[in-house]
Amino acid sequence: MPLTIPPPRASGFTNTTGVPLYWCEYGPASAPPLLVLHGGPGAHHDYLLPQYLELAAGRRLVLYDQRGGGKSRSDSLEPITWRTHADDLAKVVDELRLEPLDVVGYSWGALLALLYSVEAQQSGFRAPRLLVLVSPAPLTKRYREQLEAEFARRQSSAAMVKERDELARSGLRERDAEAYRQRAFELSVAGYFRDPALSTELTPFRVMGRVQESVWRSLGDFDVIAQLETIRAIPSLVLHGWYDPIPVDSSYSCARALGARFVVLEASGHVPHVEQSETLFTTIRYFLAEFDVPSHAEKT
Numbered sequence: 001m002p003l004t005i006p007p008p009r010a011s012g013f014t015n016t017t018g019v020p021l022y023w024c025e026y027g028p029a030s031a032p033p034l035l036v037l038h039g040g041p042g043a044h045h046d047y048l049l050p051q052y053l054e055l056a057a058g059r060r061l062v063l064y065d066q067r068g069g070g071k072s073r074s075d076s077l078e079p080i081t082w083r084t085h086a087d088d089l090a091k092v093v094d095e096l097r098l099e100p101l102d103v104v105g106y107s108w109g110a111l112l113a114l115l116y117s118v119e120a121q122q123s124g125f126r127a128p129r130l131l132v133l134v135s136p137a138p139l140t141k142r143y144r145e146q147l148e149a150e151f152a153r154r155q156s157s158a159a160m161v162k163e164r165d166e167l168a169r170s171g172l173r174e175r176d177a178e179a180y181r182q183r184a185f186e187l188s189v190a191g192y193f194r195d196p197a198l199s200t201e202l203t204p205f206r207v208m209g210r211v212q213e214s215v216w217r218s219l220g221d222f223d224v225i226a227q228l229e230t231i232r233a234i235p236s237l238v239l240h241g242w243y244d245p246i247p248v249d250s251s252y253s254c255a256r257a258l259g260a261r262f263v264v265l266e267a268s269g270h271v272p273h274v275e276q277s278e279t280l281f282t283t284i285r286y287f288l289a290e291f292d293v294p295s296h297a298e299k300t
Contacts, residue, residue, distance in 0.1 A: 001201075002202060003050050003203075005049045008024035008025055009027070009029065010024065010025045011023065014095050016095045018084075021066070021092065022064060022070060023064035025060060025061060025062050027057065027058070027061045028060060030060075032060065033061075033062055033097075033100070034059040034060065034061050034103075035062045035104070036061065036062065036106070037105040037110070038065075038106060038108075039109050040109075041069075041085065041215040041216070042068055042207045042212040043066075043206070044070025045063040046205070048063070048106060049063075049203060050203075051273040052104075052273060054277070055288075062098060066112075067085065067088050068080045068210070068211035069208050079217075080215060082215055083218070085115075085215065089112065090126070100129040101127070102129055102288065104132040105131070105133055105134065106134045106135060107136070110135065111224065114228065114231075116128075118227045121230050127231075128234055129234070130236065130237075130288075132239075132288075134280070135240060135270050136254055139250050139253065140222065140224070141223070143250040147247070150245040151245045155190070160191070163190075167184065186199040186202075189202060191245060192271055193271060194243035194267065194275060195269075198271075198274055198275055225253050225257050228257035229257060237263070237287045238258070238260050238261065239262075239263045239265060240263075241264075241269045242264055243267075244270045246270060248264065
């Protein structure tokens with residue numbers, strides 16, 4: 001079963017974005033900020049917890065629910081696009097005074113971090129000081145199609161079909177509706193894991209289909225890799241699980257275009273904060289530490 005998520009040190013809703021966006025903070029208020037962007041699109045921040053709280057030691061860890069998901073849901077029927085999310089992110093950065101802007105993006109959040117960084121070159125957004133990109137969502141339409149095909153293959157395997165059939169015949173839905181929902185969620189995301197049994201340790205989440213579809217449609221026949229040359233100056237770290245249904249070539253191409261460090265997590269699928277958490281967070285902390293070393297003047 002998923003671990004318990006502790007309450008945040010601070011939380012609230014933005015008042016400068018088009019709709020109020022829920023945000024929360026962990027770690028020391030006086031520490032340097034670290035913004036974590038969740039995946040989706042259309043999901044919410046808490047499925048990254050409690051594992052990502054490993055990064056709250058010595059950091060003001062900031063997360064928020066992107067527009068259309070979690071506690072940032074809206075009744076508006078206006079399309080939510082990647083530009084909507086990038087504009088929201090710029091306002092969150094300013095309103096919560098995230099300086100320096102160090103960003104950790106997971107899955108779609110990693111792609112959003114890249115889109116935002118490219119956009120910052122022309123729009124006046126505050127550019128990130130550094131980027132950590134964990135299990136980046138596919139960076140081209142072709143890689144996205146490969147992800148969809150591989151995930152469908154895994155979910156339709158004989159083992160997964162058997163698991164779903166057993167759940168349907170178990171009577172659990174009538175005996176314990178909450179336990180049934182939990183098990184149904186685990187089976188729905190199992191294809192993202194190297195070992196599907198580890199899906200029991202992921203905090204459940206819900207993706208708002210309308211939001212997800214709207215964002216992907218707004219990207220069209222996208223190829224973000226072709227735009228990354230403009231942000232090579234941003235120090236970046238890219239991490240990708242070897243068993244991720246997203247092709248490793250997508251993240252490798254990203255790292256190469258950025259001139260970034262590239263780390264393959266050999267025992268992980270798409271969810272390294274569950275599957276290979278110690279290696280993931282140790283690697284991220286070492287990378288961050290390089291930018292937290294005091295200057296010579298401060299040392300003396």
